[in-house]
Amino acid sequence: MTVMTDDERYAAIRARDTRFDGMFFTCVRSTGIFCRPSCPARTPQRGGVEFVPSAAAALAGGYRACKRCGPTAPPGSPDDDPQGSLSGRALRLIDAGALDEEGTVPSLARRLAVSERTLHRALIAATGAGALAHARLRRARRARELVVGSQLPLARIAHAAGFGSERQFHETFTEVFGHAPSVVRERIRGSRAPDGESVSSVPAADDVAVVMARLAVRRPFDGPGLAAWFAHRAVPGVEDVTGLLWTRAVQLPHGPGVVQVDLGADGALPVTMRLTDLRDHAAAIALVRRLLDLDADPVGIDAGLASALPALAPLLTARPGVRLPGTPSLAEALLWAITGQQITTAQAREQIGRATDLLAAALPEPLHLAGVHRAPVDPAAAAAAAPQWFRGPRARRETLVSAVPAIAEDEQGLPLAGSIDELRERLLALRGIGPWTADYVLLRGVRAVDVAPVRDVALLGAARDLGLADDHAALRRTLEAASPWRSYAAAHLWQHQATQRAAARTRGRDSTR
Structure with a gap:
């Protein structure tokens, strides 16, 4: 597969080309925000942006997710690797919750039969971020889906999203999205996340949850x-x-x-x-x-x-x-x-x-x-x-x-x-x-x-x-x-x-x- 140059990436964001969503992310230095290539916001100056291969890399670099284009959601992320590389297998395990609650990076490495150092090198080379950054991103995305579209108590959302504590949930959520969960819920109650995945949830009988x-x-x-x-x-x-x-x-x-x-x-x-x-x-x-x-x-x-x-x-x-x-x-x-x-x-x-x-x-x-x-x-x-x-x-x-x-x-x-x-x-x-x-x-x-x-x-x-x-x-x-x-x-x-x-x-x- 041909590797894009930064000039080609910039041309893609100027065209707001949805075909490149998930293939890379645009980090805007002046605002501290990162976006999808198709973000509808005004295109930043060429010299004011850098490009990273994954949303987790943007978060690890100190950037927050754009509220307009929802870049923490799929599709097409290079995180998904059906060819079976070490980084792809690790990311699928992380997505399945391998690092939630009691999970650790050493235990993840053992499941993959590699050293922790080898795992870290593979993830950095493929995505620009380590295992913990990807785990934080996934937990934050799960939590936002439920915060935006449900009336579930925040404590229950923290547990369902894989956070070890409600405090950890609030801190991570605020760092990634720029506002506390309660503020985000109040601001976009009844609406859906733009250009991404949205969720609404109502309880059903016998403790069965119906989630849309x-x-x-x-x-x-x-x-x-x-x-x-x-x-x-x-x-x-x-x-x-x-x-x-x-x-x-x-x-x-x-x-x-x-x-x-x-x-x-x-x-x-x-x-x-x-x-x-x-x-x-x-x-x-x-x-x-x-x-x-x-x-x-x-x-x-x-x-x-x-x-x-x-x-x-x-x-x-x-x-x-x-x-x-x-x-x-x-x-x-x-x-x-x-x-x-x-x-x-x-x-x-x-x-x-x-x-x-x-x-x-x-x-x-x-x-x-x-x-x-x-x-x-x-x-x-x-x-x-x-x-x-x-x-x-x-x-x-x-x-x-x-x-x-x-x-x-x-x-x-x-x-x-x-x-x-x-x-x-x-x-x-x-x-x-x-x-x-x-x-x-x-x-x-x-x-x-x-x-x-x-x-x-x-x-x-x-x-x-x-x-x-x-x-x-x-x-x-x-x-x-x-x-x-x-x-x-x-x-x-x-x-x-x-x-x-x-x-x-x-x-x-x-x-x-």
């Missing part, structure tokens, strides 16, 4: 493509897609929850979360962002694919901003991948549905939303019980029984503690797991952006239709040209094949009339 937010996303965004993908795999009672309204039960650190997102909305995406524990609101937002691939750079990805594979141009034009549909865990992706080998998606969904009927727990009634009323089946439990629900070859059933629990056992650390290459080797070392399964699991389970499942029949069918390749060997060579965005090339080809099959079914129905 707006998730920032880089445009273009192929919401219909995601809706179609999830609808085709939705297990009844666990997931529902009505039009472009997607609802799913999820398991969060402190209990189950249900999330609902309007994938067809303009601007930021409205999301409703029903949570058994308010502390999970940040984890729920982070999970939804990952499931919907909201931190992708669609302009850069589509431009790269168009240049590398001109034959994809019609697909890129028809569906700009295609995203990678995720799963909550690597183990769940593996469960689906093994179950779905050599059968249709509908048949795989039916099999997972039987496992869910057998093992899944009902959700508390206050969590029910849009027909979603039960928790997703635990992948390890489903695999262990495979003889009771799986209908397929014995060898594949044995792979389910052995492979999925092995991944689930170290799931908490595995997706974050290993690079993509290391994870792939870990998967391939499991009995019954081949290259196609490993790549598919990485694409969906950890949002690996540069893998393409080899020997995939649907991919080859789409490639033949577009004149890209006639056999699997040629397809492999063709997709190598799409690196580092092979996963997105695969997503376009899958969508094209699904569209072609749907059109063929329609023609078949019409011919029988």
Whole structure:
């Protein structure tokens, strides 16, 4: 990826170009404020600004967040690193709360199997700030979301946002945003944070919290493509897609929850979360962002694919901003991948549905939303019980029984503690797991952006239709040209094949009339 010069960055902020939001931040020396490139405020003089790679670096440098453009919110932050670098894995752990309350930087380094010094060097090199600065930023952002849009007591917000004490919450909040939490709440009561993520919250029955937010996303965004993908795999009672309204039960650190997102909305995406524990609101937002691939750079990805594979141009034009549909865990992706080998998606969904009927727990009634009323089946439990629900070859059933629990056992650390290459080797070392399964699991389970499942029949069918390749060997060579965005090339080809099959079914129905 080409590194921008400061002159190019300044040109971007003069144009208020939203495509660069999250790629860098502008620090204005005279005001002590930092902004997104698209900030609507008057453009400062060239000599009066400096540029940093992350919001945490700006905070560490003594700058406060701009109130107009909300630069502490996503999308597109370089903090998100689906390639699996040390800094990216560390930031995802921090985002999940590894440094909240009792967490420490040494304990984080141990989880990543590196020294504290190595961790610090990696974060500074990638983002310009250390682990504690990133943790403070994330806690402050979570707190502001609840301060702005809820009437929850500030003491409860401090705990939910991950602060060790209410005093720490007030001090950090005031330093980052320039005013105390109570002042900010009073000034913008009833309004939403500009150009970022906003939240409102009201209590539901039985201590279930209903939290509404707006998730920032880089445009273009192929919401219909995601809706179609999830609808085709939705297990009844666990997931529902009505039009472009997607609802799913999820398991969060402190209990189950249900999330609902309007994938067809303009601007930021409205999301409703029903949570058994308010502390999970940040984890729920982070999970939804990952499931919907909201931190992708669609302009850069589509431009790269168009240049590398001109034959994809019609697909890129028809569906700009295609995203990678995720799963909550690597183990769940593996469960689906093994179950779905050599059968249709509908048949795989039916099999997972039987496992869910057998093992899944009902959700508390206050969590029910849009027909979603039960928790997703635990992948390890489903695999262990495979003889009771799986209908397929014995060898594949044995792979389910052995492979999925092995991944689930170290799931908490595995997706974050290993690079993509290391994870792939870990998967391939499991009995019954081949290259196609490993790549598919990485694409969906950890949002690996540069893998393409080899020997995939649907991919080859789409490639033949577009004149890209006639056999699997040629397809492999063709997709190598799409690196580092092979996963997105695969997503376009899958969508094209699904569209072609749907059109063929329609023609078949019409011919029988």
